[in-house]
Amino acid sequence: MKVTYYGHACLGVEIKGVHLLFDPFITPNDKAKAIDIQSVPADYILISHGHGDHVADVEVIAKRTGAKVISNYEIVSWFEKKGIKNNHPMNHGGQWKFDFGTVKYVNAVHSSTLPDGSSGGNPGGFVISTDEGDFYFSGDTALTYDMKLIGALYDLKFAMLCLGDNFTMGVEDAAVAAEFIQCDTIIGMHYDTFGFIVINHEKAIETFREKEKQLHLLKIGETLTID
Numbered sequence: 586m587k588v589t590y591y592g593h594a595c596l597g598v599e600i601k602g603v604h605l606l607f608d609p610f611i612t613p614n615d616k617a618k619a620i621d622i623q624s625v626p627a628d629y630i631l632i633s634h635g636h637g638d639h640v641a642d643v644e645v646i647a648k649r650t651g652a653k654v655i656s657n658y659e660i661v662s663w664f665e666k667k668g669i670k671n672n673h674p675m676n677h678g679g680q681w682k683f684d685f686g687t688v689k690y691v692n693a694v695h696s697s698t699l700p701d702g703s704s705g706g707n708p709g710g711f712v713i714s715t716d717e718g719d720f721y722f723s724g725d726t727a728l729t730y731d732m733k734l735i736g737a738l739y740d741l742k743f744a745m746l747c748l749g750d751n752f753t754m755g756v757e758d759a760a761v762a763a764e765f766i767q768c769d770t771i772i773g774m775h776y777d778t779f780g781f782i783v784i785n786h787e788k789a790i791e792t793f794r795e796k797e798k799q800l801h802l803l804k805i806g807e808t809l810t811i812d
């Protein structure tokens with residue numbers, strides 16, 4: 586699998602030539618000016634929750650690529666009214682098999698109001714099971730004890746965890762989350778984009794290293810191959 590960081594909480598995961606794109610927020614992100622959204626590939630767009638810093642570029646990328654939009658029922662319905670008919674609604678605890686693997690929508694402790702004030706339902710994260718291995722995308726969340734269930738039920742190859750603090754769990758809590766989900770390879774997200782979420786990279790990497798975990802803080806546009 587190949588993981589590409591597009592800044593903030595937007596990541597692409599390529600699984601055997603199928604492109605999953607999580608939480609597209611590129612054009613409003615000053616730090617991601619080098620990314621051309623016309624060239625970002627997507628066969629599926631997965632949206633964790635309704636906040637603007639997770640949905641800003643969904644419409645334009647979905648309309649260009651024809652990608653299937655996967656999220657909770659409220660968010661999918663909101664985008665359907667914008668003309669995105671290729672979609673798949675889910676809710677917490679449910680899973681569905683797609684051509685690249687199985688997606689389960691899991692708990693996140695956060696909020697989920699959409700940019701126009703509409704309800705974005707409840708926020709979530711995703712656990713994806715594929716022939717190449719399983720992985721977790723936390724979305725925006727606090728550290729929760731529910732994460733232990735993910736560790737018990739899945740053998741995660743890697744996980745994308747928010748760790749910028751203030752709006753989500755910070756580095757210390759994310760390192761505990763890595764223990765709860767029993768995963769040693771972590772890709773950080775939701776940091777450095779705004780003043781409230783700036784982190785010390787060296788300290789963050791060391792915090793994970795102390796727990797024998799590897800934290801990757803990818804450069805925007807960088808791709809990591811995970812075998």
Ligand code: NI
Nearest residue numbers: 634636695725
């Ligand atoms: Ni959020």
Ligand code: MN
Nearest residue numbers: 636638639725
């Ligand atoms: Mn956010």
